[in-house]
Amino acid sequence: MALDCLFTPLQVGPVEIRNRIFSTGHQTVLVNDGAPNEALIAYQEARARGGAGLVIIEVAAVHETAFFSSHTIKGYLDDCIPGYRRLAEAVHGHGCKVFGQLFHPGREVYGGRPDGTRAIAWAPSAVPAERYGLMAKPLPLGLVEDLIESYGDTAVRMQKAGLDGVEVVASHGYLPAQFLNPRVNSRDDRYGGSFDNRLRFMHDVAANIRAKVGDAMAVGLRISGDDMEHDGIEPAETLAAIEALAGDGVFDYYNVIAGSSATHGGAVHIVPSMRIETGYMAPFAATVKAAIDKPATRRPIFVAGRINQPQIAETIVASGQADMCGMTRAMICDPEMAGKAEAGRLDDIRACIACNQACIGHMQIDAPISCIQHPETGRETAFGARTLAPAPKTVMVVGGGPSGMKAAAVAAERGHKVTLYERGTQLGGQVLLAQLLPGRAEFGGIVTNFLGEMARAGATVEIGVEVDAPMIRHAAPDAVVIATGATPRWPAIEGVGDAHVVDAWQVLRNEANVGGSVVIADWLGDWIGLGLAEQLALDGHRVRYATTQRMAGEGIQSYIRDQTIAELTKLGVEMTSYARLFGVDADTAYFMQTTSGEPIVMADTETVVLALGHERHGGLEDALADYDGKVHVIGDCVTPRTVEEAVLEGLEAGSLI
């Protein structure tokens, strides 16, 4: 597939961008002191070097009232300028452009202040924010006027630092969107009431910025096409706003996205999961493009939302739906995606699977951005460039799950002679199971990606070969990597002999006949229990899901969880939390409430499905206890965790050998 349109330059205001691929503004949790730092620069430079046309740097607070989290850039202080300057220089060094985001969250205050107290949630009116449980404080008119000035002042700081453009964040229910939304803005001054009044804030912000930065800088607007929530902004409202703003002619581009921070439902679209179809916001972008397609108002349209492959981006640009494609997670997962696409190496791209675990998932546990498939992300300063090994060694990798595959690929890239052995008939380990669950097929992309990486690096793969200790002693490789994974955990359960009890893997592999009324006993609160519940409910079973966690899916990233819970609710799955399995009999599963100790009895149970975690598959490691060669043990056979740790340890082992 030729990607002619994707690699055509685009003029955005005064800025020419070399191609149509950009990274949207996103929180990295790399910033600690309110200003861009070396970690953030290394992160963004990796994307610029990899061929992105434009990187838009994460939000900068325009005012001291714009508190979002302790990792937010303080754009309202001059202290941010030197960091931005170094960042701009690094990105420009690779021919990439860089914009900054101008931000005020309004009532959507994400985190606590550094001392643990809650900041004031300033907003147009006293309407509470549902997801964060915050009551908003109405902005006095004088403060509104100050904020408008602060947008322009912050843009000036970015201009001084050498950024190519600024983007006003009016998406996802943040402050400018709160002004626009008549269900959130009930002001009776000139910033509330009529459509013109509700749009006045964005209008004034745009004018203030332009007056201060002149025409030498691109000024854009990010806005949600559809908040996708009960009282959010609807597509028609967004469209009307863009048409009106286009009449002013101040903005150089419009960047459209879906979703809102305000509710669990809307927030799913902030970082849409693999359940949501690729490129799903392109049709709305096309509507916007058509609406302003007159000589005086025509402006480039940027779009984002599950554009995970360059072929999809090419289609969006070629069909005229949008001019620039936001491919943020695609470049979190593969910073060289753009360069590979331009060189026609489409199969070499490590495609993002939208699992959300280590990108937005890390942000929500206050850890720096990374990627389960590419742990180098966010660790650029430690794992920036692969170094060749001083002398090639023979390396034996045992186990072809994600961990073993990553170790094999990295070791081979460093010049070692690597052979990976997998006892099964297919590579992939537990990924082969994960991809079988409803809405999780894309998870299997991990296998495809690592197979390609191993092949390009020249690692040899032996399928259907189980390695034992004598084989290793005989082959005497320079290094052994043990990545033998895990098996389902079957703890002792009272009465198990009288009941039909199966484990998650048996169900996923279609090795068990599950009765009509099923109870799933879940321990981790991760995708296994939720996925089984969905699959069995779709198959027509009555499904009860009981987890030891405080809520269904507590172990997975919130957008994935909340969307999956929605599906389970529609399917009528009954969910119980704080429940520990302790016994079964022919037709009942017995749980104990984990804090009160009271019984929870689930009668009329035909089958109990265990999703109680895994045990390490450690036979080979144990058999090599007295082996004196070099052995690296990685992933779930160290101790079962998630694919993220498995791949990270593969990277570490591959880098150490």
Place this chain on the structure above:
Amino acid sequence: MALDHLFSPLQVGPVEIRNRIFSTAHMTVLARDRKPTDELVAYHETRARGGAGLVIVESASVHWTGNPILIKLYDDDCIPGYARIAGAVHSHGCKMFIQMGHQGRENIGSEDGALPVAYAPSVAPNERFHVMPRALSREMIADIVGAYGAAATRVRETGADGIELSASQGYLLSQFLNPRVNSRDDDYGGSLENRLRIHREIIAAVRGSVGRYLVVGMRISGDELEHDGLTPGESLDAAMLLDGDGGLDYFNVITGSSTGLAGSVHIVPPMNIEAGYGAPYAAAIREKVSIPIFVAGRINQPQVAESIVATGQADMCGMTRAMICDPDMANKAREGRFDDVRACIACNQACIGHMWQGFPVSCIQNPVTGRETQYGVIEPAVRSRQVMVAGGGPGGMQAAAVAAQRGHHVTLYEKEPRLGGQALLAQMLPGRAEFGGIITNFTREMELAGVEVVRGVEVTAALIAEAAPDAIIVATGASVRRPPIEGAEEAHVVDAWQVIRDQVNTGQRVVIADWRCDWVGMGLAEKLARDGCAVTLAVNGNMAGQSLQQYVRDRWVGELHKLGVKIITYARLGAVDANTVYFEHTTSGQPILCDGVDTLVTALGHEPVTSLEQELAGYTGEIHLIGDCLSPRTAEEAVLEGFRAALEI
């Protein structure tokens, strides 16, 4: 009440401690880069200055297999920081120990978002954090034992007086002792002797490094209160054996376990657990061993501590939160000023609650805690001014007390007949009576500082014009939020405040619509269920009590389960009619119907009371807005803002 026992010295090994009050090891989130900081020094010095006999500094990691975030006691870089704590604490006559910890399978510390490998005696999963550990090899056990010895050498270099070995609450040494967690078949598993082997090896290694120059004690759980936790008999047997060995100078007895939701409640027990409840567990061990016994667990007042020591249940009383809340508690008690002690109410919000959010320790009643380097010294005002405080909730009371302490002439006006604001409501919910202690404490602080309090008078522009204060603090609080609800006129709809104040009769079948997921909805559910109602608690968040500290929440969820309260999550109130409440699922958008409902109770948050602020729109004098009238949040922010406003005047 005379506190003769509490203020008699105690000999513990080679150290004489001046009184029986100590601060237990607890995470402050004040360390940085795995070393003590100036903030941590100031924090402990403040407790020492306030009269504590002993502070035990928070758990430090002794080995790389332990938590990768805590202070790194396996590296010499930690020594200077500890030495500064020791110097500061000693200058006030207080002793200092350092706790050595290893979390075993309870290790969830992460530097970069990837999970660590947790090491434990055996492959037995942790339930609370869902950790599957890796079994320790014999070589690693030997290495860990050696690391304890090396760490003890470092402790000696810091100038600390002693070492506490953490063996409580399901951490590594408890995991070895517990036959349901330790299934090893080597000489570290099986018999009691074997399960206690690592304890003995560690004690020997530590003694090898510090001899008898330093105190060496051990923290144990008298009962882990968890389904597979250590039982009182198991703990006692182990304690008796170790006591017989003669290697330890004291036992520090606590309850609970990190490993489950039930046991972890006892790590920092909330206010619905009775004061001093840990004493009988300590007494059971004290009867059978020869060394001093320390105890902790809701000992929030010196009178409680005196009674524990006087009756011989324990020799030292851990009063950690009591001193988080009032660092001068010990001195005040010694001087007989009991009414001046700011008693901890065990709300858990800003101490352990902050820790779980990654924030430094503080206290909703004492915002100086954790901020000692910034606010440790409160300077008198340059000139005394007339200050008017409008509103007698926690924010207004704190502002008034601190402003008066600084030398201002302060008058606080409360429009109601009683001070307290929303604390008056909070204390009326089941198990929350102690929350009202905030009012008692702040009332006394105002009294001591000389604040004039005027009740039953609402501040108006006219009153301000008449009084002509130099500065006004507006702390008018919030009112209950009652948004329009479709169909409300056909149904029986009441709000949370009406129910708490007993102003309404609810029907038998009640649905509570809870937006904030805090104590209001949970407390109403318990109250109404205890009154015999069939209760459904429909929360807007992912889980009931989502906004509450987890120990408070988890125990409460257990109580609600016992009472048969039905919990619905992801529920947004949509409409109501004569006998049905309609919710919308917040992510699927699907309807959730609750049929057969007599009364809907709304707990939909608060709205700021802004009438005075608006009335003062054109006022040119000095005004400070604090607390819920600025924006409804919690008592913590109200008190902090009251404190800061008082410093600015």
